[in-house]
Amino acid sequence: MDSALFETYAGLEGRQLVEPVLRDFAGRTAVVSSFGAESAVLLHMVASVDRATPVIFLDTGKHFWETLSYRAKLIDRLGLTALRIVSPDEAHLAAEDPDGALHSRNADACCRIRKTIPLQKALAGFDAVISGRKRYHGAARATLDFLSISDGRLKVEPLAGFSALDIQGYMATHGLPPHPLTGIGYYSIGCEPCTAPGGTAAQPRAGRWAGTSKTECGIHWSHNGRAISQPARN
Ligand code: SF4
Numbered sequence: 001m002d003s004a005l006f007e008t009y010a011g012l013e014g015r016q017l018v019e020p021v022l023r024d025f026a027g028r029t030a031v032v033s034s035f036g037a038e039s040a041v042l043l044h045m046v047a048s049v050d051r052a053t054p055v056i057f058l059d060t061g062k063h064f065w066e067t068l069s070y071r072a073k074l075i076d077r078l079g080l081t082a083l084r085i086v087s088p089d090e091a092h093l094a095a096e097d098p099d100g101a102l103h104s105r106n107a108d109a110c111c112r113i114r115k116t117i118p119l120q121k122a123l124a125g126f127d128a129v130i131s132g133r134k135r136y137h138g139a140a141r142a143t144l145d146f147l148s149i150s151d152g153r154l155k156v157e158p159l160a161g162f163s164a165l166d167i168q169g170y171m172a173t174h175g176l177p178p179h180p181l182t183g184i185g186y187y188s189i190g191c192e193p194c195t196a197p198g199g200t201a202a203q204p205r206a207g208r209w210a211g212t213s214k215t216e217c218g219i220h221w222s223h224n225g226r227a228i229s230q231p232a233r234n
Contacts, residue, residue, distance in 0.1 A: 006147055006154075013146060015045040017158040018130065022049050025128040025154065030054045030084075032119065032131045035071040036189040038167050040078075040176040042132035042159055047078040054082045056122050060114040061088065062103065062191035066180045073177060086122045088114045103193045114191075120151075128154040134162050137188070138203060 009017060022029055031046050033039045033055055046053050057071060075083055092113040096102060102110040123129060135144045144160045159167075171178070181189050185197035 009147060013161050014158050015048065017146065017156065018042075018045045019049045021128055021130065021154070021156050022046070022053060026050075028125075028127040030056050030123060030126045030129050032056045032058075032129060034058070034190065035067055035074060035179070037179050037182050037187060038134070038159075039132060039179075040074055041162070041167055041170045042130070043074060043078055043080065044170075044174055044176055045158065046130065047080050051079045052081050054084055054126075055080055056084045056086055056119065058115050058118055058122075059085045059087050060191050061093075061100075062114065062193055064181060064189065064192045064195075067189060070177075070179050077177065084122060086118045088118055092117065103191070107194065123151075123153065126153065128156060130156045130158065132159050133157050134159050134167075136163050 009020060012020070031042065031053055033043055035057060043055065046055070055075075071083075074080075093100075096109060096113055102113075129150075133141050133144055135142055144157055146157050146160050148155045148157075162170075170176075179186075179189060181197075186195065187198070187203075189195055
């Protein structure tokens with residue numbers, strides 16, 4: 001990974017960052033999307049540059065049907081042509097979650113077999129990955145870098161500096177459809193067993209693993225990651 005290349009991205013965010021990354025890492029970049037409450041923004045930016053960009057969706061088997069419906073709607077609306085639906089390994093499910101209730105006994109283990117391991121496999125062969133996390137979501141995301149290296153791969157967070165108002169404004173400007181659950185009080189949407197309605201604009205993830213100390217599924221963790229640039233918000 002050529003660190004000098006990243007200097008050219010310094011100070012960029014949003015679509016201005018998405019475009020050069022997709023150009024410089026053409027055919028080697030994947031987007032990871034949960035098709036959640038704010039996913040339409042990043043997906044719209046990506047589609048406006050290259051609709052054939054691979055979009056990875058981790059189908060844990062525990063999503064709201066509304067999310068699966070929204071996924072189909074957004075893919076169609078944005079014209080994205082390379083959705084990759086990634087499922088957990090059947091052997092892992094049979095061995096560790098035969099009754100489908102592992103989430104209630106050991107959520108970290110459930111996330112590992114339903115999200116982390118499948119994503120690691122799905123990202124093989126990609127040199128860059130783009131996701132849509134925001135600093136305003138707080139906790140571990142409060143100090144999110146726009147660019148980092150994780151597992152030898154460039155990790156890009158074009159929306160790191162976006163606020164809730166930025167997201168709302170972008171969606172309104174581009175006429176993007178909302179996730180259906182946002183209309184009934186869900187600010188952040190993950191798997192159904194681990195997502196409760198609630199949260200606020202200031203703490204949108206309050207409904208995720210509510211009542212526990214868990215705040216992340218683990219797919220963004222790395223044991224050898226390092227930040228390489230942290231440009232200021234324009
Ligand atoms: S969010 Fe909940 S149901 Fe989904 S993989 Fe993690 S623990 Fe399992």
